[in-house]
Amino acid sequence: MEAPLRKHPDAASRNYDGEAFIVVPGKGEYNILNPIGTRVWDLIDGQRTVVEIARVISDEYAVAQEVAEADVRSFVDDLKKHQMLA
Amino acid sequence: MRNGRAYVFFGPSGSGKTTTTLMSAGDLVLSDDLLMIVRDGAGFAATSVPFRGLVTPGATTNSRYPLAGLFRLVQDDRDFLEDLGRPQAVGQIVQSLPFVTDRAESAPRILDVVSEMAFATPVKKLHFRKDPGFWRIVENVGGSAAEAP
Numbered sequence: 489m490e491a492p493l494r495k496h497p498d499a500a501s502r503n504y505d506g507e508a509f510i511v512v513p514g515k516g517e518y519n520i521l522n523p524i525g526t527r528v529w530d531l532i533d534g535q536r537t538v539v540e541i542a543r544v545i546s547d548e549y550a551v552a553q554e555v556a557e558a559d560v561r562s563f564v565d566d567l568k569k570h571q572m573l574a
Numbered sequence: 575m576r577n578g579r580a581y582v583f584f585g586p587s588g589s590g591k592t593t594t595t596l597m598s599a600g601d602l603v604l605s606d607d608l609l610m611i612v613r614d615g616a617g618f619a620a621t622s623v624p625f626r627g628l629v630t631p632g633a634t635t636n637s638r639y640p641l642a643g644l645f646r647l648v649q650d651d652r653d654f655l656e657d658l659g660r661p662q663a664v665g666q667i668v669q670s671l672p673f674v675t676d677r678a679e680s681a682p683r684i685l686d687v688v689s690e691m692a693f694a695t696p697v698k699k700l701h702f703r704k705d706p707g708f709w710r711i712v713e714n715v716g717g718s719a720a721e722a723p
Contacts, residue, residue: 502685502686504659504661505661513681
């Protein structure tokens with residue numbers, strides 16, 4: 489079973505008009521997520537796995553579970569590349 | 575400084591901070607390097623620090639000047655202002671903060687203050703040529719000192 493996703497402990501974020509602004513101190517960069525990315529980011533709470541997050545996205549955006557899961561995995565990979573996840 | 579208000583031009587090295595200083599003859603320049611922004615009543619104000627840039631002689635005033643606007647510099651072939659969305663405005667400001675953003679424990683508080691500042695003060699990208707003409711479009715941002723609360 490996959491481990492739950494966790495945000496990087498040093499990541500600080502705020503939501504503005506439905507878009508998440510995220511900065512990881514010392515990295516010299518910030519990231520701004522679109523509304524769906526922001527929803528996924530908000531769902532990363534240390535309890536949910538990729539599959540569980542994809543299930544929420546699938547329900548909320550009326551997309552097939554497989555499509556949601558592929559998109560969430562791809563997005564999570566990007567978050568990891570930018571060191572925004574633990 | 576114009577009409578009792580502070581216009582803050584910021585950006586990475588080479589973006590034109592010293593250039594805007596040189597294009598502002600006759601205005602009080604607080605710094606072409608580091609600047610301190612402090613809370614001032616319900617808003618924010620700029621004041622100088624003791625560190626010297628290439629142009630400015632160091633702090634010559636302890637006064638505070640209410641912010642008219644924050645302008646991220648972009649050198650271009652014409653002068654115009656580009657609106658920034660709230661997250662972009664916060665990001666541009668955060669990237670210009672020296673060293674304070676290296677400490678993880680400070681990040682949440684920094685974001686709170688920068689968010690507040692971005693809500694209270696116009697933050698725009700200033701595309702400008704290397705002449706004083708940019709002041710025509712900048713000095714109307716943020717109202718006048720007479721309108722300041």
